[in-house]
Amino acid sequence: MNTNDLKLFEAVASYNSFTKAAEAMFTVQSNVTARVKNLEEEFGATLFVRNARKVLLTPAGEVLMHYSKQIANLLDEAKSNIKSTQVLTGLLKIGCIETTMALKVPQILTDFGAAYPHIDLEFKSAMRSVLIQDVLDYRVDAAFVSGPISVSGLQQQLIREEQLVILGPSNTASLSAVLNQHTFPKIIVFDQGCIFRARLESWLSGKGIVQYKPIIVNSIDGIINFVEAGLGISILPEEILTSYYAGRNIKTFSLNKELGTMTTVLIYRNNVVQSRILEAFINLYKEQTGVAAGCRE
Incomplete structure (x- = not known):
């Protein structure tokens, strides 16, 4: 086994194809197939399952992938750490x-x-x-x-x-008024998995609100624009607002320490x-x- 074998192995896993892996690695498919077979013989395990549509890693292949990435990373770090020059590049x-x-x-x-x-x-x-x-x-x-x-x-x-704050349109009298204004409040948030969305949903839950309408955007500018237009409320770090959006028609409301500190x-x-x-x-x-x-x- 050599490091090039592992590179070919990773390419097959990445492209789910021996043919595409060969193209990406500038070699022929027969070479990729032979090198993967060599690895399978060396480790005594099948690394890929093959069907009519694509190639997938077996459990043994997943294990080798984990170590292969570590090996590649260690080699890169070794090259960096043993350079004689004192200038980091x-x-x-x-x-x-x-x-x-x-x-x-x-x-x-x-x-x-x-x-x-x-x-x-x-x-x-x-x-x-x-x-x-x-x-x-x-x-x-x-x-x-x-x-x-x-x-x-x-x-x-x-x-x-940093401190998180809830933001609403500049004419927002209070957060209670916003929550009481609609049967299902609207929130302007990033997609699932965003810490800010999770905090806002926790705050709503604490207010006894479990049904609301999320409007998904994919940028901070989008959140600011939607809130400013009166489409809902959101949550962001206070520093973002004071540093970049101080002149916008939005109003902020503080949170308790547990929800407001990130x-x-x-x-x-x-x-x-x-x-x-x-x-x-x-x-x-x-x-x-x-x-x-x-x-x-």
């Missing part, structure tokens, strides 16, 4: 929720770019659950998510606490040797927050 992939993307990414680029100008940062915005899985699956190196979390294999670094943490894998690039990124936030160490879960 390379790519760091960071995930974040939508509000972190809007609020913090510009400053992250400024601060980290000034300290490490030869490192490229690549950001991905997604829901919390997706980002957690992305870190576990090596698709991103670290991610900013709402915490705390308790996931085996992940470590978290406290970043900050903790942001930086999560990353704790079962692998950290690359020097990721270590530098984490240390930047340790210095800024004054936190001596992350919380291991």
Whole structure:
């Protein structure tokens, strides 16, 4: 077995096809088939089940996929860590929720770019659950998510606490008036899996409201526009509103500490040797927050 065998194996799993994997890896199908067969003989297990439509991983294949990703990641980190130069270079992939993307990414680029100008940062915005899985699956190196979390294999670094507020149109007299105005209140929210939506739904539940009409949008601007137009209420970090939407026709309402306080943490894998690039990124936030160490879960 060699690392190229594992790359071909991962390609087949990714494309669910030997033919497409061969095309993507610039080789012929017979070579891909032979290398996968070699792996199956070496591990003494069938790695794929084949049917007329596509190729799927077996349970044994799923196990090998887990280790294959770790092996590839370790090799990349080894190359980075043993370079003789003291100048850090390379790519760091960071995930974040939508509000972190809007609020913090510009400053992250400024601060980290000034300290490490030869490192490229690549950001991905997604829901919390997706980002957690992305870190576990090596698709991103670290991610900013709402915490705390308790996931085996992940470590978290406290970043900050921020205050959430409910927002409504500027002519909103009170939240009670909004709730009493309609049989089924309308809420402007991201899709399922969003921490802000979960908090707003918890608040409604505490008010005895279990039926409401969600209007799904996919951006902060969309939420602001819909709320301003009087289509419903929503919830966002107060800093987002004061920093970027202070002049809009919206009104904010405070929440109790339990629902209104959101903790942001930086999560990353704790079962692998950290690359020097990721270590530098984490240390930047340790210095800024004054936190001596992350919380291991």
